[in-house]
Amino acid sequence: MASQPPTLEHERALAARGGHKLIGAADEVGRGALAGPVSVGYVVIDPNGVPDLPGVRDSKLLNAEQRQTLVPLIKEWAAGWGVGHASAAEIDELGLVPALRLAGLRAVTAAGVEADAVLLDGNLDWLSATRQPTLLDSLMPGFGEAGDIDGLLIPVQTLIKGDLLALSIAAASILAKVERDELLDGYDSEHPAYGWIQNKGYGTTGHRQAIVEQGATGYHRKTWQLTPKG
Template structure:
């Protein structure tokens, strides 16, 4: 009697644990030292945008059990994973770009600034950066085609490869996302007592209901991205970009609230 095999569900496909399969293939292609990189805070209304980087080489063993994209871990599990990742990685770092820097140069350039700060903090120059997503925000437009980490004029981005859902596939990228998320969350929790109405200890600066209500009642703080058209804030953001939907990179999904995008698509590409 013939049997029918049920097709794999989307849930089953996305629940597969990240591994070093992709990294090992890249190493066989000649990229010995790899940097997994991921960002958090891109869609928040307040606080920095943060980039984590984790370096591995051919001697690195499988990642610690439980390493996965930070959005799939509880806060306690993420914190517990940090020392394990630090022991496992060849090197690691986290870089930030402040709300003021985001306002000054835009979110895409701020992402690059945070990423370059993270790379500058590690002691080894990677042969290749694995970047989550399909957009290389790390390489400045005038550096496309350059493959040296530094030259006479200053830092130059190392080679970059992008991969959609790299945080679900690559252990190095998943580990970087955990480091970035834990450090950024800690910064927002530390800032929360100075601005208690906004609920940052819970929402971490994303557009949760209590955060939106406080914005409407009290306005923006110095940790808000004032160049954005902040929901409920009138008058402070004249000339800001049209409202829309920011990237949701928070496990609560709070970052998807309408009315909080920093730039139009054209402006983001231009940066």
């Protein structure tokens, strides 16, 4: 049986609860891959001022052609949108969760529109800042600069299965999926042995075997278990 389409119910509830007007929504793609970036899609909407967007679903429920068709519609529908990436090297250097936060900040910056609160897919808030500005930040030179804050300072609400339930999160997931897939397709032209057009960097048997035979590339997450154990 087909799943119910996502709605704006959660966005409108968050707006009403906090007295917010503009709601952001974020979702990530590529968290579990062996190669390529982790990518975050982000949209900002006025949930009480936008219509439903027919056809939008969690990106995993759509084929490539459907996702491509929806991208321009999502960009026109949203007040702002962005996609941010953190590379395999950044994942190795920072760790996965900080890299997710970095990709999310890049997506938020690219959107160019400030939300009042954000809905985030899942049960882990990887988007909020790990430190909050203090009075000292405003008094001491070098504190409180944009680069000192590693995440969002506005309210972030997590939503389990948000990409299935919330229209804005589903839209963000599509933007992230399409951009990341295009990146992996480009990487495949440089390194065709790994099958990235088909596996998008995930750990299929063929991908892992290619790493055994060819070694890891600069697009692989070298701190991860890339080859079969044994």
